[in-house]
Amino acid sequence: MDPVPRMVSPVCLIKNEEGKTLQVNPEAERILKNISQPLVVISIAGPYRSGKSYLMNKLAGACGGGFCVGDTVEAKTKGIWMWCIPHPEKRDHTLVLLDTEGLGDVMKIEKQSELSILTLSVLISSTMIYNSKGVIGQEDLEKLYAVSEYREYLMDRESKNTQEDGEGVEPEVIPLFIWVLRDFSLQLEINGRPFTEDEYLENCLKDIPNAKSLKMQQKNMIRQCIRAMFPTRKCFIFGSPPPSNQTTELRPPRDLNEQFTRKTEEFCQYIYDNVEAKTLQGGQTVTGSILWKLLPKYIKAVKSGDFTALETSISYLAAEKNEKCIKSATNLYEEKMKSKSVHMESEFQELHDICMKEALQTFQRTYFKHKKEENRKYEDALKAILMEKKNSFWKLCEESSLKVCSDLIQQLAKPLEKALHENKYHVVGGHGAFTEEKNKFVSRYNQECGKHVKAEDVLQAYLKTMDNVEKIIHQTDTKLSETKKRKYKVDDVGDSGQLTDYIRSYQLESKTHQRLLIQVIGFTGHGKSSFVNSCLYTVHSKSFENHAAECSTTLNRRGYQLTESITIADNRGFHPMDSSVMNEIYAQLGGFVPLNQPVIWGENKHLPLTWANSSVPDLVVPVLICRATYCFNNKEFQEMKQFLKDSQKITKILPFVVITNKLSGSSDYLEGQFFQMGIEKIYALENYTVQDHDRVRQKHLVFLKFLYDVLQTVDFIFK
CATH class of the missing domain: 3.40.50.300 (P-loop containing nucleotide triphosphate hydrolases)
Known part of the structure; x- marks a missing residue:
């Protein structure tokens, strides 16, 4: 102060x-x-x-x-x-x-x-x-x-306070x-008993007992009035x-x-x-x-003797002061509200609550306290003003945010709008492409700063306008896909053209999975990467490319898109088989290890076979790669047999087995061992490689038949 x-x-x-x-x-x-x-x-x-x-x-x-003090009678x-x-x-x-x-100055004229x-x-x-x-x-x-006069005014107020219930009366x-x-x-004593100073005063202000005369009654009235006027x-x-x-x-x-x-x-x-x-x-x-x-x-x-007018004057004084306090508290609220940007309605409400509380506290510290009903009136007036200010601030926030968000959507949605205008999504797989592009648009929109309070409302309003468009795209995609499926029916499994068209146009019928994931697992150096390259080569019929990095050790779990609905994954190879390696393979099969990330043996220990990640939208088909020259001893036989059973438990599909380098050894003996392990689908083949990738019809046909059988097996399970 x-x-x-x-x-x-x-x-x-x-x-x-x-x-x-x-x-x-x-x-x-x-x-x-x-x-x-x-x-x-x-x-x-x-x-x-x-x-x-x-x-x-x-x-x-x-x-x-x-x-001033003096030593004279003046x-x-x-x-x-x-x-x-x-x-x-x-x-x-x-x-x-x-x-x-x-x-009592005798020199005074006006008493x-x-x-x-x-x-x-x-x-x-x-x-x-x-x-x-x-x-x-x-x-x-x-x-x-x-x-x-003042005494009578006080006595009158005391009487009113006694008669009323006290609410609003101070x-x-x-x-x-x-x-x-x-x-x-x-000596301070009466009848021999000592008195304190305060007791002496109270004794002097007591009524005179047995006051019967008018003069004595007047003296008692004086004492009563002094006691009432000065209660303490x-x-x-x-x-x-x-x-x-x-x-x-x-x-x-x-x-x-x-x-x-x-x-x-x-x-x-x-x-x-x-x-x-x-x-x-x-x-x-x-x-x-x-x-x-x-x-x-x-x-x-x-001077006038009218003390009720004094009360009115104090009310005017309170009104003058409190109007200023209301204005000061309102200015404080406005300054606080302007000092911080908000991005959501909840943040705006929280900011308002904080600023309003501070403004009310400031008002309560500084306002002129008078009658209770008047105090409440001023506080209610301040609250009403602050609510009006809140609504004004919210309106400004909305208007500013609406413009920013609308301009941003208009800019970011140009590629999507252009593709819609050109009917690019009215094709087989168009709904998936539309969804992907829409999600990219939403992601870019959400990453932009400065959108503030209407960001989500404007986005949802725009996406709502896309509902009918997306519905039409989905219907068109479904209809074209069904027509394409009917068109690409395989009548002759020996016809590589029919097989290729069928594989390329295949749509997963499962409603709970978004794609088919062929998981390629096997021993290190047995041709996993070459097998992945060969599948990509035969389906796309383009020039051979070493996508899966043949002849190098695969340490990452990498996925390659075979078709719109099918992805083939090249997992890290294992050798020898032990618990830490198997647990890691199970983690890959179950989708616990994301695609395109390094795989480190021993990270996933003691995993139960029922833990598979159900949130991953992939239907997994396990494929084991094994070279024709490999032979299992009794211990390895039992381990592999158990491993294949566990893979089936995780994926719900019996693994396919591909025997590579069939011309380098006796694949018949190895096929027999896998049959004894309970495997039904076994394919002996020669991979296309970086050194040998000239097109050969029979080679192509083996890979196409393998993929066709995989798709037929998947359809059989879901039918």
Whole structure:
């Protein structure tokens, strides 16, 4: 909070000049309007020349100077004087000390001004100190009772608060009342029983028992009104200082007795510890800037005696302050909302919630607290404004995002739109090609930044426009595929042309798999890669190419697209057969190891045979490659037999066996061994190689028959 403007001495707060009305001193106004801290306001009243200024100076910690004191019968203080200092113990609070004009000055012509000063001090203060000499007398009680108009206003409000259920009704904040008795020389005891200072005060304010006369009843009414007007009370009694020709205020501390000094310190410490900041009805803490605005209204109310108008004035003041607080909180909300970009509606809502919470907290810290119903009214007004701002921000976000996303889609969808315009997807396999291109478009769209809140809505709206187009493409593709299947029927398995057309046009009938994956497995160096090259060569009928890197060790699991629906995979070869190698082969067969990634033996240990990755959309056909010159011993025979059974468990298809290099050895014996292992489909053949790839009809026919049998087996399983 802002520091308190330095005041080296008190200034007049309320001028009380003879023949003129009470006025606020402009110099004091300038000081107050620059204090944003809560004010702890201590005012003192009482008969003139009773030592009021001395107590105020002690509270200010002044060693010299301060409030004016004197040693003559002339009253020194006129009006109300103010001294603002940092509070000695309450951080960020300002202690405001008010020394009022003494009561009972015989030189005064206008006695009404005394009542006005006293009433003003009650209105302004957190604590009202009444300072008098000797015992509490009836004259002092009557002076306090004389604050009649304000007293009646308070009593009227108290009555209303009692009658109503309390909802929306705030009690009036009444200052703490302290009676200071100076030069008290009597013993504090009644009927031999010692009394405390506070008990003495309460005893003096008690009703006179058996008050039957009108005069006694009036005295009791005065006591009752004082008790009602000051419900919280405290008393300090100062004994007489040692005799001197100087007043107490002008004596050096060494000339005062220890008891008097100790009582003064006790009085000051009580004020520091117990007096809170000045608050208004509703709990609003009064700062210097608020008191500056209230002072003219207080004076007007005291002058006219109409304190209900004061309540209206405070309502106007609250309205003025709260309108500014609403505007400030709204500006804070707007700044916070503009400071961060959001990409989804949920992010926008989260940002709004955070900014709205911070704006409401700021408002609640700074707003002018008044009546409960008015407080709620201002807070509800702020919430309504913030919701309007939220809707405006959301509309701007939507409009900006819609334009960015629409422009982006128009740009990214050009290849797809062009292909649609040229009917490129109205062919066999067109739906798959369309889906692939659409997915590429979606991926590119999602990778772009800066789309913000309408990104998903705009994308889905565009894809929705493609639904009918995709439906037509799918219907056309299905119809053409069925026609093609009927057209490419194999009547003669010895006709390589029919076999080639059938394989090229083959469509997988399984609804749960997207492609047929021929998994080529086998011993290292037995011709797996050459077999893959040969299949690609015979189906595509193009020039021979060494796709599978023949004559090099296959360490990766690579896939090659044979047709639109068929992929052939060249897996890493094994030798010898052991558990770590077999587990890795099982992982490849089950789709656990992705295509086109390195295969490291021993990574997949202790895998159950039922673990196959069902999420992989491949229908797997296992094909074992074995060279004709190979011969299994008894141990290897049993291991291979078990391996082939396990492969069937994983893929649900009995493995095919291809014996390569049939001219280099006796393939009949090896075929017999595989038959004994339970294998039904065995093919002995010679691979096309890099050194020998001249087209040979019979060679072509063997590979085509193998692929045809694979497809027939797959169709048989799903039919």
